[in-house]
Amino acid sequence: MTAQSLSEIVRRLVDADPCVRDCLARGIVNYSELARRIKPLVEREAKRGASLEAVKAALVRYASRLREQNIQTPQRRLLEVLAKSALELRTGVTVATVRLHALPRLVEAAAALVGRTRLLFLMQSIASVTITVSSEYFDYIEQRVGRENFIEVYPDQAVLVIVSPPAVVETPGFTAYITSILARNGININQIESVYTDTILVLSLDDALRAFQLLREAIEVAKRSLREYEKGQAANTE
Template sequence: MAEKSVAKIVWDYISLHPSIHDCLIYNLINHSALTRKIMGETGIKKKEAVLAACKRYPKGKEKVREKGILNILQNSKLEIRNKIGVIIIPNSWHLFPKLEVATHKLIREGKELKIIQGSLGITIIATEELIHTLRGMLGKENILSERKGLAEISVTSPRTIEETPGIIAYLSSALAANGINIVETVSCYTDTIFILEEKDILEGFEVLNKCMQIKYP
């Protein structure tokens, strides 16, 4: 196996393991221990080549990227809404007319809802009251799944978020590291929206608020 191929395998391994990647960027990891771990999991036998690849892993762009993320978050704001519900209906053409009539009526009334179309289902996020109304308009028999007792945290950022990679991953990782489950995630223009269980909303708000106060060294 050529050294160049070893380097590519090592760099791919690091980039696909976020915890290792972050520790390496900040020089918080033992290169020898990392070398042994990578060799054990990839089957590479050339210790010196793996060690050299770990030491040469590019770090400059990542630090610039994190600086951009933190700058955007410092200029973002948080909003919370409770009593949120989610329903999922089949992604089936015969339901589209009902969905069109329902959404048209509700939007004309000034109601707010979020609709995400997937390959097998259509997810609708709205207030619990609105979810109840939609269930009646779409038909109970067409509801694949329904959840209540949820809350929404919306992060509204400057327009530069559109050109800055990693913000959703950064915030999601912070929530996950604190044991907070994300029920749904929606990204729309400058808004990044997390749907959480209501019991997690205060802790989730605190975690995201702390993320927005971190200053790049």
């Protein structure tokens, strides 16, 4: 096994775990411990043995490459977008999944609610359509579409909208960053949709309240991180 092939295997393994890659780029990794953890994976990929020292050396080389590429620039862009984002929480929402053949009826019923309901989303998949609507209008939707055409109905849902600046459209990793925060805290996202500058999450009411608090804290942390970064930049120019 050549050093180049070993380095490539290590790079692929690191890139497969965004958290590890980020820590490696920031220089906050214990290289020896990480090498011990990924050594069995490296050997399985290489189909032969690899020394701990060689794996560690490959990690050090890749970390150096990441820092040379200024890999934290995308992270800063992400934090800038998050710091300028705002949260909106809307409760009293029902989410229902309808069989695809009932789509014409559903569209007709939804069109009649435009301008009347405070919340209305339609999303079509391969075999079904999901409607998210203010709960007070769900009975109307059900009557127009026919109860027999509903697959699942989820009452007492909430919609959490993250309203971001236009830069979010071209910022890689924003949705992944948001969802990873929620996943690490055991919050399930029932539906997710991105509409221009809005990232829309549909959750149970209990999860939505927790998600609101977590993301509010994340926004404040992003603001503080940017302030510290700017202070550091100013100090470096003096």
